[in-house]
Amino acid sequence: MNRLGLRDSVLILTLVPTVVIGLLLGGYFTINRYLELDEFLIEQGNTIIEPLSIAIEKPLAENDLATLNRIVQHIHNAHSPLIKSVAVFDTSDALLAASPRHRNFDQLMNVPIEAHQSSNKVIRDGDFLIFYQGVLDPNASSLLPFSTNGTVMIQFNRQGAIVEQQKAILISAAVILLAIGFAVVISIRLSRLITQPMRRLVHAATEVAHGKEPQNIIQPMQGELEQLRQGLVHITEYMAQEKDEMQRHIDQATADYQETLEQYETQNIQLNIAKREALAANQVKSDFLAKMSHELRTPLNGVIGFARQLYKTPLNKSQKDYLDTIEASANSLLIIISDILDFSKLEAGAMELENIQFQLRDAVNEVLTLLAPGAHEKHLELSIHVNPKVPEHLMGDPTRFKQILTNLVSNAIKFTEKGEVTIDISSRLLADERTSLLISVKDTGVGIAMDKQDALFTPFGQADSSITRKFGGTGLGLIITKHLVEAMGGRITLNSAPGKGTCFTFNAVFKVPDHHFQSELPCASLVNKRVLYFEQSEHSYMATTSILNSWGVHLTGCRNLEEFEEAMAADFGFDICIIGDPGGVESMSLLKQLITVVRKHSDYLYLLLNTVSHNMREALIGSGADGCLSKPVNHRKFCEMLAAPYRLDHPTIHTQDSKTTKLPIKALVVDDNDANLKLICALLEDRVDNMDTAHNGAQAVEVCKSYQYDLIFMDIQMPIMDGITACKLIKESSINEETPIIAVTAHALAGEKEQLKEVGFASYLTKPLDEDMLGEVLMQHAASQKQWRERSNGKTTVIEPPFESSCLNWELALQRAGGKEELAHEMLNMLLLSIPETLSLVEEAMAANAQERLLSIIHKFHGACCYTGVPKLKKLAELIETAMKEHATINEIEPELLELQDELRNLMDDAGLEKNTSY
Numbered sequence: 001m002n003r004l005g006l007r008d009s010v011l012i013l014t015l016v017p018t019v020v021i022g023l024l025l026g027g028y029f030t031i032n033r034y035l036e037l038d039e040f041l042i043e044q045g046n047t048i049i050e051p052l053s054i055a056i057e058k059p060l061a062e063n064d065l066a067t068l069n070r071i072v073q074h075i076h077n078a079h080s081p082l083i084k085s086v087a088v089f090d091t092s093d094a095l096l097a098a099s100p101r102h103r104n105f106d107q108l109m110n111v112p113i114e115a116h117q118s119s120n121k122v123i124r125d126g127d128f129l130i131f132y133q134g135v136l137d138p139n140a141s142s143l144l145p146f147s148t149n150g151t152v153m154i155q156f157n158r159q160g161a162i163v164e165q166q167k168a169i170l171i172s173a174a175v176i177l178l179a180i181g182f183a184v185v186i187s188i189r190l191s192r193l194i195t196q197p198m199r200r201l202v203h204a205a206t207e208v209a210h211g212k213e214p215q216n217i218i219q220p221m222q223g224e225l226e227q228l229r230q231g232l233v234h235i236t237e238y239m240a241q242e243k244d245e246m247q248r249h250i251d252q253a254t255a256d257y258q259e260t261l262e263q264y265e266t267q268n269i270q271l272n273i274a275k276r277e278a279l280a281a282n283q284v285k286s287d288f289l290a291k292m293s294h295e296l297r298t299p300l301n302g303v304i305g306f307a308r309q310l311y312k313t314p315l316n317k318s319q320k321d322y323l324d325t326i327e328a329s330a331n332s333l334l335i336i337i338s339d340i341l342d343f344s345k346l347e348a349g350a351m352e353l354e355n356i357q358f359q360l361r362d363a364v365n366e367v368l369t370l371l372a373p374g375a376h377e378k379h380l381e382l383s384i385h386v387n388p389k390v391p392e393h394l395m396g397d398p399t400r401f402k403q404i405l406t407n408l409v410s411n412a413i414k415f416t417e418k419g420e421v422t423i424d425i426s427s428r429l430l431a432d433e434r435t436s437l438l439i440s441v442k443d444t445g446v447g448i449a450m451d452k453q454d455a456l457f458t459p460f461g462q463a464d465s466s467i468t469r470k471f472g473g474t475g476l477g478l479i480i481t482k483h484l485v486e487a488m489g490g491r492i493t494l495n496s497a498p499g500k501g502t503c504f505t506f507n508a509v510f511k512v513p514d515h516h517f518q519s520e521l522p523c524a525s526l527v528n529k530r531v532l533y534f535e536q537s538e539h540s541y542m543a544t545t546s547i548l549n550s551w552g553v554h555l556t557g558c559r560n561l562e563e564f565e566e567a568m569a570a571d572f573g574f575d576i577c578i579i580g581d582p583g584g585v586e587s588m589s590l591l592k593q594l595i596t597v598v599r600k601h602s603d604y605l606y607l608l609l610n611t612v613s614h615n616m617r618e619a620l621i622g623s624g625a626d627g628c629l630s631k632p633v634n635h636r637k638f639c640e641m642l643a644a645p646y647r648l649d650h651p652t653i654h655t656q657d658s659k660t661t662k663l664p665i666k667a668l669v670v671d672d673n674d675a676n677l678k679l680i681c682a683l684l685e686d687r688v689d690n691m692d693t694a695h696n697g698a699q700a701v702e703v704c705k706s707y708q709y710d711l712i713f714m715d716i717q718m719p720i721m722d723g724i725t726a727c728k729l730i731k732e733s734s735i736n737e738e739t740p741i742i743a744v745t746a747h748a749l750a751g752e753k754e755q756l757k758e759v760g761f762a763s764y765l766t767k768p769l770d771e772d773m774l775g776e777v778l779m780q781h782a783a784s785q786k787q788w789r790e791r792s793n794g795k796t797t798v799i800e801p802p803f804e805s806s807c808l809n810w811e812l813a814l815q816r817a818g819g820k821e822e823l824a825h826e827m828l829n830m831l832l833l834s835i836p837e838t839l840s841l842v843e844e845a846m847a848a849n850a851q852e853r854l855l856s857i858i859h860k861f862h863g864a865c866c867y868t869g870v871p872k873l874k875k876l877a878e879l880i881e882t883a884m885k886e887h888a889t890i891n892e893i894e895p896e897l898l899e900l901q902d903e904l905r906n907l908m909d910d911a912g913l914e915k916n917t918s919y
Helices: 006-055 057-062 065-078 105-109 113-117 159-209 224-311 317-348 360-377 398-414 450-457 477-487 522-526 538-550 561-570 587-598 614-622 635-646 674-685 697-706 723-732 752-759 771-781 810-816 821-848 851-865 871-885 894-911
Strands: 083-090 095-099 120-125 128-136 148-157 356-359 381-386 393-396 420-430 434-443 492-496 502-511 530-534 554-558 574-580 602-609 627-630 663-670 688-694 711-715 741-745 763-766 790-792 795-797
Touching: 006 057, 006 065, 006 120, 006 128, 006 148, 006 159, 057 065, 057 128, 057 148, 065 083, 065 095, 083 105, 159 224, 224 317, 224 674, 356 360, 360 381, 360 398, 360 420, 360 635, 381 538, 398 420, 398 434, 398 477, 398 502, 477 492, 477 502, 522 635, 530 538, 530 561, 538 554, 538 574, 554 561, 561 587, 574 587, 587 602, 587 614, 602 614, 602 635, 614 627, 627 635, 663 674, 663 697, 674 688, 674 711, 674 771, 688 697, 697 711, 697 723, 711 723, 723 741, 723 752, 763 771, 810 821, 821 851, 821 894, 851 871, 871 894
Parallel strands: 381 420, 530 554, 530 574, 574 602, 602 627, 663 688, 663 711, 711 741, 741 763
Antiparallel strands: 083 095, 083 148, 120 128, 128 148, 356 393, 393 502, 420 434, 434 502, 492 502, 790 795
């Protein structure tokens, strides 16, 4: 609601009292005048009718009508036009005399009762007043003083009075309006006396607010307005002073700010310089780490490599112990180097996770296979239990996942002297087809004090950092593990107490893939088999029991010798008996005793041992066991071992060991380090026919201009010319432009592999060299698409195929056989002999619409094609297998199946298999 302005307030304060007072006074006087006129008329009527009633007493008593008419006529004439009618009535209200009579006279004939009681009665009738007065009887007795002899009536006309009343109202209204008009004029003039100076003051205040000097308040004003004017003048003067003072402060602040800005600019320049220096220092650190990695891994490559080579030679017990110590020390140093490099990557934010599909249980088995010997040496029970609901196939970084698990399990083994180390894996499904794995690693070791636990997850932090500590390490493992777990969307926690062991728990989020690559287990052969399982370790029993139950066997479990003996005494007759190594010094003798007892009650007997000792396995198998596996149980090997006696499928075809088969190729090895050069040559000596060496990139380039090689192994960091430059020159200007060049380096920085491939390297080997990786590189790159060459006297001879067929690529067959003609013939012959049975099985499966059986047949045939030179058949088998794994029906792939059958028959016809048992 808006407030009233000053002008409106003055008008209201002036007009409202005037109007109210005028209305009150005018109304009062008007009403008073109105009432006075009525009272005057009534008083005048009473003044006339009372003498008249006295005057007609005698004539009325004497019934002198003439006198009555004369008196009535005189009264009417004397007071006309005030009196309209005069009438005299007798005691019976009969009209005796009247002056004059008119049309409404009959209404006057109703004499009220009060008139007969000698009382005055006034009646209002519109614009008239009617007076009735009783006439006393002069002849009446004194005892009846109020006896009347008749009634006199006078009708007064009020129109004159009404006119006077209306005049009074009009005069009062005119007076009130004049008063209001006068008040309006006075209030307007008064408001102007106030509002005009106020407008000047407001305008002056507005000018002051805008920083201007007011000019319209110089003249003095009246009353309080003058005080306001003087106050505004003082304010103006004060604001002018403050403005000058503020301007001085602004000037000073601007000068200070300018000086500060110049300081900031100087500091920014210094910070930019420091940042560039820090980046340069970080680059120097990265380069130093790369060089340090190379310099450390290069001699380690020689130490580990030649130690492994020495293992292949005859050794006595002392020499083997020395070699074990050398290899263990070198591996420990390699782990420390890897931790430092991983930590440097984490600090630089260069640690990137892969997102590839992998099988969880296989990844876990790889870790435990490497760590199990350490647990067995300390006689620890190492076991893992994977919840059956955990997905087998995941999308993520298996390498980093295995690194986390390796660090936690190795620490558990390291700090546990007796008891057990257990791993439990469960999962929880999340939205968007993701799952969160929950992994706990628990041991019965020394435990960690509460005040030491926080230091474990800090760089170089250890529970025991004193110089007398028993266990070694860099203190980087757990901080790296923590960062990797967080990168996988999880967190790691610790629960431990001194003397009560330690439990590390972490979770990691993985995506569940839409399609699974299948690696079938022969568990169908174990369905409904009667299995007796004896295991004293609670966790191992739970883990193995879970695996066996998932395969559909009829399981009888025993936790102690009493239960085991009761099961034997029941003599149910078991298909398979599995005994877990109880551990301890007397475990060997106990196992032999149990083997003797069990052989009478079970068809097959298998042992799960806490050792990797080959001699112990041979001894137990010699005592009657059908097979032995090391703990923790590898589900894949376990299933293969148990199902082996019940499988009816084809035997697996294996190629000859690549380590004992020399490839007919010539290789060039380039390395500036004599030890590494010698080691690579020693590893290749049993694998390739011929080798040349070079000590730097320049020598390698010159050699490649004169000789052609099938494979080149190139070190990266070398004097005179590095490996990258040498690779570029060999690819640009030599006769080895198409020769695969393998990078051999100790670098382990992120992105280097991709950079080397961009330069022109075909593959990548990291020092220290791994023989298996070397063998894979040889098989992958040594065999080109050209014909295999047998080098003798510098001439190349071509091995002819055994028969001509559009399905056979003999060059590829020789390549798969490592260049050995005899082996290639043997592999092809095995494939040809299996074709009739394969055709029969395929036709039966198609007729029965047996989807899974057909997939198994095609899978085995596809595997056989991988070892022979039949690319068309391999492609068809691969196409059919892939479609069936993607849930294609037999009807959908019938054209491919028919084409496969035709090609198999064509191959049989070309080989003449129907006429001969072999080609």
